[in-house]
Amino acid sequence: MTAPTGTRGRASSDDPRVMLDEQIGVFEPIPPYPPRTEREAEFYTLRDGEMFINIGPQHPSTHGVLRIVLKIDGENVVDLDPVLGYLHRGVEKLCENADYHQAICYLDPLEYVSSLFCEWPGVMAFEKLLDVEVPRRAEYIRVLSSELNRVASHALFMGWMALDLGGLTPILWSFIERDEIVEMLAALTGQRMLFNYFRIGGVNGDLNHEFLSRLGDWMGRATAQIESNTALLNENEIFVRRMRGLGTMDSETALRMCMSGPNLRATGVPFDLRRAHPYSVFPELEFDIPTRTEGDCLARYLVRLDEIKQSLRIIDQCLNEMPDGPVMAKLPRLLRPRPGRAYAGIEGPRGQYAAYVVSDGTDQPFRMRIHDPSYLHLQSVGLLMPGHLIADAMAVMASLDPIMGGVDK
């Protein structure tokens, strides 16, 4: 009696009777081409006792499709080389082939957890090119909806952070917040994640009843709920002791690494574009810029917590001071800005989001440059990880909160 064989030519690799003479499914970390730079040659040369290990491209703690080649000695990370491009869609090129209205919808999927912040700099740069005056009500709605999005993004960060450290509960709790907010924004914009809500000269729709009633409900209990969520982590000794002193960065290095947002503020630099380079109606709003001086993972986490509270303050003021009026400026359907250049930067939940647009007088942008903070924060992982254990290295990366959609554009 012979063993049953399948009709396919090759036996399955998990069949224990099959002896494979080559390893399959194992990603070889060493690239199959000669090193292109000095640094690459240095990285891919192993000293005694060192070895390479691949993390990704499919790995839960890489927050997307990222491959990191770690050079390890025992369990310590010696060096690392992030390999990008798995999500690269060429958004900048796509925008150059779309007209100014169409380009906005390419900006959304850059950072899929905080889409409004990706739309905003693009829209703002287009408005600068066209000299459009945005109605005040539209500006207030922009601030209101984007601050909600910031809370949703930071809530998700808290969950992820804990998940990468091995705690499963917080992500379930933080998704309660995030889900409520994205449902709210879905009532306003029609979409849960990729909102495509901002328009050149305003926003797509006025506030509606469902959004406002959901928001009112949520604002009543948000503070208490966020407090209880944070108590879950802040009073957890394992979490706090593991995060303290991990991945420390000082303020000069952070500036040299072009970091921005909460990661920079966690090192003690009170740099927030809402104050440093005011835009929209932020000069009229009252809020503080939370900073920490430690510059470690715990500081980055706590800065984001404090930011949630400030965002709630801003939302409250927006609701109280929301002016009446139109939500869109009057604009022709076909936009042909005069030849020129415009740059707009905003403060997002991860740092400075910016867009640089060159117009050549046609209805399509000639060059659209998108600047994303995740890209630069992921770069500084190379500075923070070496010397830590592999498990801690993942915590360091989670605390920087990069989103691969933005990194890969």
Place this chain on the structure above:
Amino acid sequence: MDPALRRRIERRFGERLSGPVRQRHDETELRIGAGDAGEVIRALHDEPEFAFTFLADLAGVDTGTTMQVVYHFWGASTPDWLRLVVDGLPRDDPRVPSVTALWKGAEWMEREAYDMFGIIFEGNRDLRRIYMPADYQSFPLRKDFYLADDAARSPGAGVRHMEQTHAPRNATPAATVRRTRA
């Protein structure tokens, strides 16, 4: 707009500017040639009357006739964004000095500009492609990039680009390049 910044720039870099200092909305723009880039950026970073400590962005631009590298800076000395355009780089061999000595974080932004435009940043110790595969031959954000020509050799072959539909099949690359005087 910050006219004081404009006067400071004109006084300090007068003869090095390759065009007038332009101001619009909250942006101040100066243009220089590649030869002066290193010194001017160092001066903008170091000297207390400028003190642009925050590199907000670094972008390559292909105008169709020349290459540019565009830097955006933020500094506490002015409410404006400062835009520095390093202008007039030849398209067949664009070279600028790297700013990684001042901002280590510019390394990846320069890698991106190299990957997308082929701009060589002299002094960047890790200037290799970052998004595109290592065996990729061309520079996708250049204005003379057509997928039909060169991406057929890449692992992504078979994807047809919308730009291809704009380019007549028998046109020379020079005839179809979109240009701007920006």
